[in-house]
Amino acid sequence: MTIHDRIYGEFEISSPLIRDLVASRPFQRLKRINQYGGVDLVFPGRYQVSRYEHSLGVWKVLATLRASSEVQVAGLLHDLGHTAFSHMVDMALASAGEDYHEEKVALIEGMDEIGRILKEHGITMGDPDEYPEIKRSLPDVGADRIDYGVRDFVGATNTRPELGRRVLGAIAWEGREIVFTDPAVARDYALTGLEAMWLCIYEPSVACVYQALTEIIRAGVKEKWLSDRDLFTDDATVFKIIAAHRDRLPATHFQLFTTPFTVKEVPEGQHHFNHIKLKVRYFDPRVRIGGETKPLSSVDREFREKLEPMKRQFEERKKGKFFQVVFKR
Secondary structure (H helix, E strand, O other): OEEEEOOOEEEEOOOHHHHHHHHOHHHHHHHHOEOOOOHHHHOOOOOOOEHHHHHHHHHHHHHHOOOOHHHHHHHHOOOOOOOOOOOHHHHHOOOOOOOHHHHOHHHOOOHHHHHHHHHHOOOOOOOHHHOOOOOOOOOOOOHHHHHHHHHHHHHHHOOOOOHHHHHHOOEEEEOOEEEEOOHHHHHHHHHHHHHHHHHHHHOHHHHHHHHHHHHHHHHHHHOOOOOHHHHOOOHHHHHHHHHHOHHHOOHHHHHOOOOOEEEEEOOOOOOOEEEOOOOOOOOOOEEEEOOEEEEHHHHOHHHHHHHHHHHHHHHHHHHOEEEEEEEOO
């Protein structure tokens, strides 16, 4: 099986186990789940990254580092349970840890295929979130954050795809933790990741789309024209249901998806949207220097000076920002 990846280039999947999982219906469904949650519908030339692409990327990181088969499988499947529009459903249903999708994963059509494949290959897998090789607490990085730190920037800007291959060549294991062996690549990766988080989560026009879709989904579930089973289909299916109920929504919310607009920050009371982001994401990877591993911010002043104000911005968004939308005629 040959994969043509936008940041790692062309690579082969030779493992029958991984090939079988990739070919399964639940994994193929991830092609129809966008990484960012509806923003791709508003900016069709950007943000075109699927959960399928990201999941393969996480596997590629782990395979490059020769992680065990169990860890590679867990990395490949770590996003399998995402709903349509990714974390927007978690936010709509007030899941602060953004894990509603993990609680209802059995609703995905064909999930029995995954269990059968794992049994046939003799693999027992735990919760992907419990593998430190894949996910680590902020600001450390596992394979998940390694991949989306680069991929989200490339998806948002359509630039610098070569950084992915540079990163693969500059990481290694320190126990079960991923560390960088080249501080210059670590800095490039971390600064790029910080910019990606701004572009993909906190940038005002993107934030308004997220908030609109969150409120739309919340209304649909409350009014029962969106079911749990609907949410575990795919983006296009759910958006079709939303469009059919557009007359029940605030005009501004659906209009974001049909009309060009600009956004400005305003005082409370003048706003259309209050964007709140409870789960913060940023990067401070560990680097190996002289036989020791240290956080990049402790050895790179330039990075530290850029990290601290970004961290403050990200933390402040937990309190919310008020935005007003102006539609272009």
